[in-house]
Amino acid sequence: MKIATYNINGINGRLHNLLRWLAEEKPDIVCLQELKAPDNLFPEQALLGIGYNAIWLGQKSWNGVAILSKYEIKETRRGLDGEPEDTHSRYIEAFINGVVIGCLYLPNGNPWPGPKFEYKLRWIARLQAHANKLLSFDLPVALIGDYNVMPTELDTYKPEKYLSNALFRPESREAFKILVDSGWTDAIRKLYPEEPIYTFWDYLRNAYGRNAGLRLDHFLLNDKLNSRLLSAGVDKQVRGWVHSSDHAPVWITIE
């Protein structure tokens, strides 16, 4: 079973690319982030037309998450507890083919310091609380998506440039590390412990052409799913397509 994540950066503006990628790579489950579309403009019919069921949590202009699958999707949650006034659409979760799939879009948090950075840290704490609950289930679980964190220096083309950036601040990296160490495995790093792997290239300054990338999109697996992990990769070529998102799709395969 192939599970993927893709920050699409506007699902309607890039629907052609999304459909092409789905047709070429045929993932069984897909977590999408940054739909940038309200619920009523989610392109459900186009996805059903190529064999994908979908659930989504949209929002006008910003954020928005969705889960696509060739299997039946049983939604188990939308949103995280702990901050009822939070209106951002950043978390949706489902039970699919025996696996709990949490799809998340973690706040960017820039500029640092400031209220957006504080929101980012609070959001990670809320995710940590929910992750702790998920670990109490006797089920395979994956927390998948755009974490907006480069976990280590290996995950950015130029670490010194990002020391004041919310995506690489020590507070962000420490919170991510505590989350992983609480019972999860970073699937990409498990399979590729030494080499730089990027999932995002900025639109600016020919970042993709220079391979000036960041690793922001992660798969955290609990032990029950980690033991079934077979392979992982980045569909880097998709970032080179016309009208591409600034992220590339990332995937794992599970026994």
Place this chain on the structure above:
DNA sequence: ATGGCTCCCCTTGGGAGA
């Protein structure tokens, strides 16, 4: 320090992204 790009919207400029 700024701008370089690209999306979105009560659009022709600003907010947000990373």
